[in-house]
Amino acid sequence: MREPTTRPGPVLTRLRVGGETLARHTWDDGRPGLADLFYVHGLQSHAGWLFETGPALLERGVRLTALDRRGSGASTGPRGHLPDARTALDDYAAALADLADAATDPVTVLGQSFGGSLVAAMVASGRVPQDSGIVLCAPALGQQRARLDEAARLRVRSGGGLAASVVRIEDEQYTTVPGYLGLMANDALMVRSVTDSFRAAMVETEDLYTDAGPAPWADREVWVAYPDQDSIIDLRATEAVLADLAPQAVSRHFPVASHYLEFTDVQEQYWDWLAAVVRSGAGR
Secondary structure (H helix, E strand, C coil), rough: CCCCCCCCCCEEEEEEECEEEEEEECCCCCCCEEEEEECCCCCCCCCCCCCHHHHHHHHHEEEEEEECCCCCCCCCCCCCCCHHHHHHHHHHHHHHHHHHHHHHCCEEEEEEEEHHHHHHHHCCCCCCCCCEEEEEEECCHHHHHHCHHHHHHHHHHHCCCCCCCCCCCHHHHHCCCCCHHHHHCCCCCCEEEEHHHHHHHHHHHHHHHHHHHHEEEECEEHHHHEEEECCCCHHHEEEEEEECCCCCCCEEEEECCCCCCCHHCCCHHHHHHHHHHHHHHCCC
């Protein structure tokens, strides 16, 4: 299995949004005709985890832009905290609108893991342009309903505050490659704990797209990448949600049992697939 490689870094821009300074990372070499991809990262990750993906997509004709969620990565805010779902969605919507205004063609939006739940809520609440394609990678859809009954979700939803609890996910669930495990073990920006308000926001986020139903997804192009096995998310729950919201979604399964495809030995195949998807939709 391959080890991490060093590649050119992104351009970092600081955006002042909703009282915080958010870090936007863009891999761009100035070539004309690049297709644009806006990446929404997962619960524990941040844009720094795209240090190979950004250059790899650029080599394939795609300009990648990723925003560190407030309280994550190089963005400001209490670590592992979201005041509510609306704030996170507004942050991403503002950054996406800024990118879309500067882009020649429609921007494809990708949500990875919990980022997939955020993107689904953005679609449901009208925060993603209708001409944007949607890509979901190992998306954490319907996970709160799969794990918590209605009473438990109510308790989480009504909670709040800065009291934090540990995220009970092992690094080995993301990848089994020693080099990437070493990076994660020494990653000071990786979210290891989340606040009660963050957990409430996760339930609120899911409420938005499950309550809205399939109407906001009509006529959208949707692609989904899955690992064959995933010990972090309940794949059956995700697939059930997508069958309801976006039955037109085109799925691709990759033969790995790790959650974070970018850190596995199928990364090249994943990048090839993703770049082809984004480029095919650039002129939509």
